[in-house]
Amino acid sequence: MKVSNKNFKNLHILIVGSGVIGKFNALELSKQGFKITIADPQKKKNSSSAALGLLIGNMYQKSKGRSWELRKKSNELWPRWIKFLEQYNNNLHIEKPLIQLTTEQKNFEKLCKFISNHPTRGLRVLERDSTIIQNINKIFNMNNLKGIISGEDGRIDPISLLKTLNIFLKDEKVDFIKDKIIKIKKLNNQWISTCSNKLEIKSDVIILCNSLDALKLIDLNIHDIKLKPVLGQAIEISPSKEEINLLSLPKHFNINGTNFIRKNNNKIIIGSTDEYDIEPKENTFEELTDFLENKPKWLNKNNITDKWLGIRSRPEDEPSPILKSLEKGLILCTGFYKNGILLAPACSNWVSDEIANHLL
Ligand SMILES: Cc1cc2nc3c(=O)[nH]c(=O)nc-3n(C[C@H](O)[C@H](O)[C@H](O)COP(=O)(O)OP(=O)(O)OC[C@H]3O[C@@H](n4cnc5c(N)ncnc54)[C@H](O)[C@@H]3O)c2cc1C
Structure with missing residues (x-):
C-alpha cells in the first residue's frame, strides 16, 4: 500500500545510515512526498561502496520462502527504478548476462x-x-x-548507483546531516534523535538502516536482535x-x-x-x-x-535481512549480509508499505 502525497506530505522521516539501503529508502519515500532527512557521519567507506554489484536474482536456486519472495520483488522493481534513475544518470544500467x-x-x-x-x-x-x-x-x-x-x-556498478541516488536526493532537497545518531527516544508521539554534536532531530518515523550499529540505538532488553x-x-x-x-x-x-x-x-x-x-x-x-x-x-x-x-x-538466529517494526514509528531495516544491492528495491518497498500501516 502506498501513502498518497497529499495526506502525509508534512510527515518527517529520519533515515539513519546512507548506504544503499538508507538511500533506496529515501528514494522510495521522497518520491511519495514525505519530508526526508538522512543522517550519516560518512567518515569511512561503507559496505555498499565496497560491493561488487552483482544482482543474482533468477539464478537463485530456490523458488519459495521469504528470500526468494524478496528477490522476486527486486527482480520486478529493478528495471522500473533503472528507467526512473536514468533521468539523473543515463549511464546507469544493469549489465547482463x-x-x-x-x-x-x-x-x-x-x-x-x-x-x-x-x-x-x-x-x-x-x-x-x-x-x-x-x-x-x-x-x-x-x-x-x-x-x-x-x-x-x-x-550494476555500485559507485555509479550511489552517486546517482545522491543526485536524485539532492534534486529532491533531501536533508543530509553528516553526523552520527547516538540516541533515539520517543516523546509524545514524536521521535527525538540526538546527533553526536548534540543536535536534536524531531521526526514522526525513524528507519534504522545503519547496519551493525542499529543495535546501539535500540533497547536490547526489549528487542531480542543479534547481528554479527x-x-x-x-x-x-x-x-x-x-x-x-x-x-x-x-x-x-x-x-x-x-x-x-x-x-x-x-x-x-x-x-x-x-x-x-x-x-x-x-x-x-x-x-x-x-x-x-x-x-x-x-x-x-x-x-x-x-x-x-x-x-x-x-x-544471528534469524534470516537475513531484518525487516521489522519495533514500535509505532520505528522501523529496522538491517542485517544485509549478502545481496544488499540486489534486495534494496524490495526492502524499501516493504518499508513504505509498513509506514503506511503505521500511519493509518
Ligand atoms: C566486498 C563486498 C562485495 C559485495 N558484493 C555484493 C554484490 O555483488 N551484490 C550485492 O547485492 N551485495 C554485495 N555486497 C553486500 C552489500 O554491499 C551489502 O549487503 C549492502 O551494501 C548493505 O548496505 P547497508 O546500507 O545496509 O550498509 P552500509 O553500506 O554498511 O551502510 C550503513 C551506513 O550506516 C552508517 N551508520 C552507522 N552507524 C550510524 C549512526 N549511528 N548514525 C548514522 N549513520 C550510521 C554508516 O556510516 C554506513 O554508511 C557486498 C559486500 C562486500 C563487503
Whole structure:
C-alpha cells in the first residue's frame, strides 16, 4: 500500500545510515512526498561502496520462502527504478548476462536440474565447448568448467548507483546531516534523535538502516536482535599487456562461488571473502584464488593493484535481512549480509508499505 502525497506530505522521516539501503529508502519515500532527512557521519567507506554489484536474482536456486519472495520483488522493481534513475544518470544500467560456473560435476547436474524445473527464469546451460567456456578455460588454465548463463541477471556498478541516488536526493532537497545518531527516544508521539554534536532531530518515523550499529540505538532488553559482523574483501589484479589480454572474458562471472569482474583488457576484480571478524585476514589473494589448481602466471600477488573491504551485518538466529517494526514509528531495516544491492528495491518497498500501516 502506498501513502498518497497529499495526506502525509508534512510527515518527517529520519533515515539513519546512507548506504544503499538508507538511500533506496529515501528514494522510495521522497518520491511519495514525505519530508526526508538522512543522517550519516560518512567518515569511512561503507559496505555498499565496497560491493561488487552483482544482482543474482533468477539464478537463485530456490523458488519459495521469504528470500526468494524478496528477490522476486527486486527482480520486478529493478528495471522500473533503472528507467526512473536514468533521468539523473543515463549511464546507469544493469549489465547482463550473468554466468555461473563450476568444476564439480554434482553441482553442474544440480544446476541443470534446476533449469529444467524452472523454464521461465531465463536460464540456459552453457555447453563445455561453448566459446565463453573455452575462453575462460584458456585464460585461467582450466579444462573442466561447466555452467549456466542467466539472461535476466547482471551487474550494476555500485559507485555509479550511489552517486546517482545522491543526485536524485539532492534534486529532491533531501536533508543530509553528516553526523552520527547516538540516541533515539520517543516523546509524545514524536521521535527525538540526538546527533553526536548534540543536535536534536524531531521526526514522526525513524528507519534504522545503519547496519551493525542499529543495535546501539535500540533497547536490547526489549528487542531480542543479534547481528554479527562479516567482513568481505575484494582485490583488483592488473596484469601487463605482455602477460595477458583479458578481452575475451565475459564482463562478469562466478567460478565455484568466487566472482570475477573484468574492468578492461588488463584489469579484473576478484571477490569476495566471508570473514567472521572485524580485522581483515592477510591471505586474501590465496583465499580468493586457491581453488584454481593450476594458477596462470598472470594471476599472481605482484599484479594486485587495489584491495578493499566492507563490513556487513549478518543476523544471528534469524534470516537475513531484518525487516521489522519495533514500535509505532520505528522501523529496522538491517542485517544485509549478502545481496544488499540486489534486495534494496524490495526492502524499501516493504518499508513504505509498513509506514503506511503505521500511519493509518
Ligand atoms: C566486498 C563486498 C562485495 C559485495 N558484493 C555484493 C554484490 O555483488 N551484490 C550485492 O547485492 N551485495 C554485495 N555486497 C553486500 C552489500 O554491499 C551489502 O549487503 C549492502 O551494501 C548493505 O548496505 P547497508 O546500507 O545496509 O550498509 P552500509 O553500506 O554498511 O551502510 C550503513 C551506513 O550506516 C552508517 N551508520 C552507522 N552507524 C550510524 C549512526 N549511528 N548514525 C548514522 N549513520 C550510521 C554508516 O556510516 C554506513 O554508511 C557486498 C559486500 C562486500 C563487503
